[in-house]
Amino acid sequence: xxxxxxMAVAAAVSLTTPAMAQQGPIVIxxxxxxxxxxxxxxxxxxxGVNLAVEEINAAGGVLGRKLEIMVVDNKxxxxxAVNAANKLVEAKVVAIEGSHCSSxxxxxxxxxxxxxxxxxxxxxxxxxxxxxxxxxxxxxxFRISASDASMMDALGIYLANKKPFKTVAIVAxxxxxxxxxxxxxxxxxxxxxxLEVVSTDIHPQNAPDFTSILTRLxxxxxxxxxxxxxxxxxxxxxxxxxxxxxxxxxxxxxELGGRNTPIIEAGGLEKSxxxxxxxxxxDSPQNHAFAEKIKAKYKAEPYLQTWAGxxxxxxxxxAIKDAGSTDGTxxxxxxxxxxxxxxxxxxxxxxxxNQAGHWVALHTVLNKKVTLADLVExx
Numbered sequence: 167x168x169x170x171x172x173m174a175v176a177a178a179v180s181l182t183t184p185a186m187a188q189q190g191p192i193v194i195x196x197x198x199x200x201x202x203x204x205x206x207x208x209x210x211x212x213x214g215v216n217l218a219v220e221e222i223n224a225a226g227g228v229l230g231r232k233l234e235i236m237v238v239d240n241k242x243x244x245x246x247a248v249n250a251a252n253k254l255v256e257a258k259v260v261a262i263e264g265s266h267c268s269s270x271x272x273x274x275x276x277x278x279x280x281x282x283x284x285x286x287x288x289x290x291x292x293x294x295x296x297x298x299x300x301x302x303x304x305x306x307x308f309r310i311s312a313s314d315a316s317m318m319d320a321l322g323i324y325l326a327n328k329k330p331f332k333t334v335a336i337v338a339x340x341x342x343x344x345x346x347x348x349x350x351x352x353x354x355x356x357x358x359x360x361l362e363v364v365s366t367d368i369h370p371q372n373a374p375d376f377t378s379i380l381t382r383l384x385x386x387x388x389x390x391x392x393x394x395x396x397x398x399x400x401x402x403x404x405x406x407x408x409x410x411x412x413x414x415x416x417x418x419x420x421e422l423g424g425r426n427t428p429i430i431e432a433g434g435l436e437k438s439x440x441x442x443x444x445x446x447x448x449d450s451p452q453n454h455a456f457a458e459k460i461k462a463k464y465k466a467e468p469y470l471q472t473w474a475g476x477x478x479x480x481x482x483x484x485a486i487k488d489a490g491s492t493d494g495t496x497x498x499x500x501x502x503x504x505x506x507x508x509x510x511x512x513x514x515x516x517x518x519x520n521q522a523g524h525w526v527a528l529h530t531v532l533n534k535k536v537t538l539a540d541l542v543e544x545x
Contacts (some may be wrong), residue, residue, distance in 0.1 A: 194259055197262055334356075336367070336388045347419050381410075416440070476509065
């Protein structure tokens, strides 16, 4: 009798042990710029990533398993991004949230395609990502946020209707984000709004001194300055503009909020108009709840990067659940087929180019306060 009982227990163990072995965490990779020009923005991104993971695990995880993240620093640099992607592939993550910067994202795309691991971004905005993803391109690369081309289309229509500016100067960093944004502005905003471009300045990342550019802008006195710079350079540029007395509205992809808030409150960004991929001011129950959680945890409003990290992880978790699997190809297929409601309360689907960034937030500054001028649906 004892022998039969022991054999029954042994048989049960042999049947359950493989299943138990499958109950380890599901690991999602995060390729982001923990150091370099986008380090602060990458920290904001991880606020959203971590909140999403906490909420998903508190609700029981995915497929009955906990979700974990593996964060690798890509320094917002293409070469480092390749190294980061390879590390995540070698670690056998099931999907990747990344790679924050456009240059880093573009450099990583071939690696994740070869490894058949889906990668999703809500930050990288270069239009080339759209052209290289989905139909006829990389089927494993996805984006939930609008590209610079889409944002500049929306901004161009808004400026054409309001007609606040006649002339504009362009200032951009020398990167895929900076040059891509500047090119999109010239292609869409300039003709739609009938603007005259009086100058274009391209500067290296981490430029310490913008005096020469600002001196030229003072002399030319454009109606607006369209900027395409990452956070550190943008903040330095705005601070130096305040110091030398440049009081010209900004447009393009200037961040109207975040670390630029003190400059807004000091009057340095008055009458500025910017296109952005997310707005903490969007009026939806989901956005209000999200903002309250971020404020309670980090004593700050959610930024674009915070939303991107949060919604990207939510999309990946839903895809794993829908696929009923951690296989990369099945997750990829589930993303392509899904419909999801983003934090701003908009229900979207991925198009044939794996893009779901169909909404653009237009912000303005009046009387030292940021307002959401419009939330525009784009193709």
